[in-house]
């Protein structure tokens with residue numbers, strides 16, 4: 001089902017009166033605080049978040065997987081699903097593919113499909129955490145850090161193949177996430193694992209096209225439960241530096257131990273010009289498990305405050321690649337992604353409201369109370385009318401979730417694909 005201009009216009013007609021009241025009130029308040037509402041609206045409208053092809057079906061755990069009805073079972077259908085998100089929000093203008101789950105059969109047709117939906121191809125993701133059918137070597141004991149040179153070479157070659165696929169689609173970056181590590185103490189020598197991982201990453205990097213970037217994710221645990229080769233931002237940063245200027249660290253919100261100060265990591269990486277990408281999700285215990293902003297919305301705001309500061313003050317850091325990296329077990333994945341997009345834009349808008357000059361002055365006076373007040377005043381502002389206004393001005397709907405339901409999108413997808421379609425991926 002494709003959402004057209006008429007659908008959007010009809011939807012907005014129903015919500016426009018309420019929205020206008022809310023927006024007029026808020027913009028009046030912000031005017032009085034000397035905020036440039038139009039500049040904020042432009043920034044919100046420009047902000048594009050990539051949707052990963054693996055977030056469009058239901059995830060699962062080792063205990064089981066409950067498919068969601070009408071899931072996309074082909075790459076074409078996944079592109080259409082992101083097209084729905086983008087038509088409603090005008091914020092999801094890119095798709096990030098996972099290889100080999102999403103290898104295009106017909107490149108021209110896939111590119112055309114993306115174009116019709118207003119999408120570009122974001123970073124391509126390699127997969128050396130699962131054994132592939134007919135593969136010569138197994139990743140049971142690691143991929144880029146495997147002790148067996150032939151397994152390492154296979155994993156390196158896979159990443160090069162992924163770059164080649166991405167080039168045909170117009171992608172400009174490769175994201176590497178390594179599952180490598182150890183399940184048991186004493187299983188592996190930490191130093192040799194790291195040396196192998198570094199050399200393998202350098203081999204991949206040497207094949208990276210000039211105008212590409214390589215993003216290196218880190219993660220403290222899972223699927224290995226004793227140690228992970230690239231366990232934290234420091235290790236990723238070190239490896240990115242070892243590779244060269246086109247290699248960057250990627251921060252995934254779900255890849256931190258409890259209480260890690262992620263905003264400080266963001267700030268440090270941007271100061272050093274090495275934050276390349278960002279994966280949004282939220283978590284209580286594990287990885288990718290909750291909707292963005294649903295558990296720790298204030299932490300998300302503090303992270304955005306550093307991102308905004310870095311975007312304004314760190315020209316040494318490149319434009320960031322934003323992506324939602326989520327995997328949900330029971331919700332309608334598209335509804336979940338709509339909620340995530342809203343939470344991201346909300347945190348961004350609030351961070352844009354922080355008065356940086358006032359904050360700096362309060363910090364210089366060591367007025368700790370005022371510093372906290374400045375942050376919390378911004379955070380406590382209900383910015384949702386700004387988001388709705390930015391969307392409506394860009395041709396999206398005022399209330400995406402409400403419209404998703406009233407346009408009966410999921411019902412349409414079930415009719416098209418059936419109740420029991422299954423998305424490829426994990």
Ligand code: AFD
Pocket residue numbers: 125126177217219252279287288325
């Ligand atoms: C897993 C990893 C990581 C990665 C994604 C795609 O934890 O976040 O980005 O798979 O490979 O979620």
Ligand code: MN
Pocket residue numbers: 177217252279325
């Ligand atoms: Mn990730």
Ligand code: MN
Pocket residue numbers: 252254255287288325
């Ligand atoms: Mn993850």
